[in-house]
Amino acid sequence: MVSVTDLPTPVAVVDLDVVERNCAHMSERMSRLGTRLRPHVKTHKCVEAALLSVEGHFGGITVSTLAEARAFGAAGFADITYAVPLAPAKAAAAVALGAEVGRLALLVDSDEAADAVAHAGRSAARDVPVYLKLDCGYHRAGVAPDGAVGPRLARRLADARGIEFRGVLAHGGHAYYAAGREAIAVVAAAERDVTVGFAERLRAEGLDVPEVSIGSTPTMAVIDDLSGITEVRPGNYVFFDRYQSAIDSCAPEDCALSVIVTVIGAYPARGTAIVDGGATAFSKDAGATHVSGWDGGYGAVLDAESGADTGLTLASLSQEHGELRGDAAALASLRVGRRLRIVPNHSCLTAALFERFHVARGGDVVGEWRPVRGW
């Protein structure tokens, strides 16, 4: 049996016990709240993790790229929602892929994308399942919940030949700017209420709105009432990360992905040390900088063996170097060759940098997962 301690660094390690616990917890939570869980796979992009995340639910998943749709479709996932507003030029490819997969639902919030999907659907003699993207307060994408644009576009989707209008989809990404479970709960309630309210507005205008889909990891980790919601789409929770822990949507021990690195330079006179993981191993995501007490680093720096916090900060990253700073005594104890385990700020971006994850239980490598890449 290969041990995690034998792996050359930098290496991405997934704690399988933690992934299983995270998946079971979210699955049970959503069953208890009476909604369907359609987990987003964009964080891990691995079939093995997706299979764990759909346990207890209907098997549908959410993806962020057509490459993910293609790969997960080929692996047998037959009910997929592509939850990024569609580029019109991708409509024909997406519709063709949907015919292979089974069901590939698309997301639209513009006339241009609506036209392109309707045209592609008619050309393929299919009614393509489409959601209208709603801005429930995050203000990244989607039609506004008030005003005339949303209902007009919904009506257009409902009336278009080549499209099967499935309903409303929103994402409470502004929960990431919260700090603490109470603040997240406020966003979660707004995500639900704004989205359900918009669906009711469409229904009052005579539209059929079969689906009302919301979800982010923070909001789905705290919400206790999903009345009116038919599906939720959290994804990061499979791995969680230091950001989620900082805003208290998880506990530090729920973080399943870490990167093992080696100290390759020790400079106590300069107050620094360097490790062999840089921006290409962690990403430059600055993390939860809005949270009081956040140390500004790029990951939690733990002892590789014990998992104890070293108190050091991964203060800066260049391409293949990570620079540690912090307490003089902690720095002085670092020898070149020492291995450290770093829990990244943002597991989605860190995971995307690795060709493979070594999957471990209790320090033993029990498998290897290869994430989908590209678009």
Add this chain to the structure above:
Amino acid sequence: MVSVTDLPTPVAVVDLDVVERNCAHMSERMSRLGTRLRPHVKTHKCVEAALLSVEGHFGGITVSTLAEARAFGAAGFADITYAVPLAPAKAAAAVALGAEVGRLALLVDSDEAADAVAHAGRSAARDVPVYLKLDCGYHRAGVAPDGAVGPRLARRLADARGIEFRGVLAHGGHAYYAAGREAIAVVAAAERDVTVGFAERLRAEGLDVPEVSIGSTPTMAVIDDLSGITEVRPGNYVFFDRYQSAIDSCAPEDCALSVIVTVIGAYPARGTAIVDGGATAFSKDAGATHVSGWDGGYGAVLDAESGADTGLTLASLSQEHGELRGDAAALASLRVGRRLRIVPNHSCLTAALFERFHVARGGDVVGEWRPVRGW
């Protein structure tokens, strides 16, 4: 012939005319200054680009990972310097790889790494070429130019069986914190003078120091006197990027790598639009934030056809979304489906996110390069 305008987005495009010009310019510059160019390949990690970059010089290259050394060695590059301080646990693998490659020189700045290399060299009955890493002012890695540690470690490397001490290697990375060619020139002179001075100090103590190696793209773009330097190792100049342009180590038209994206959402009422390239297409490198007039964005946002600056800012990135902000009229003119060309802040990190680069001349795709990945 496939046109760049036909490629699905997001897509990384390399302008081959610009790469050839950048390579020829640096090659001629270093020939004129009388030093050997050992280009770093870490930015592009492509054999095709490396072949262009060694033209006019001796064929040696610099790498940042053993994966690069392995791949470029297999492609016929027989003289490689691995210019990151070696993790002791990698010594045996590096020495074995060196035997396959021809010459793989290693970098050391600790007793632990020196011991590991000497042991691996003796075990393989080889004298492994090793440089001592010097801190010439960047303060990331390396022994200090004053004090006793540097000469003691140099002596140890020179005396160790299993090691062939090759000399001193430094990197003036603090040039990245300069703004303007005059400020870069000050760092460049210091990079040269500190490194040559340290080599002289070792020679005065009776050590043979055959090689004195320095180099970063900014410093090598401006320096006019390399007396005492035997080799230089710039690498980013093959692609350059928006950061280099912001500090004036290149002109904007020297940037060879860009990412074509599509507008997938237009929200003029909110003052935003979104494109289908996010943090997984650009990296979250914040760029030259110290330069006066820097707009804080993640890339220069150009029209995909004309290359004209749109004046818009790529203001924030999530995993698969990039958010544009800026002038209301410019935003109002953006239609969903419009293609934009974005010159990334940091080409090394952006390039590392793509499986392949489409290589173009005058808008026609003339090739595809696949970068090395991993460690």
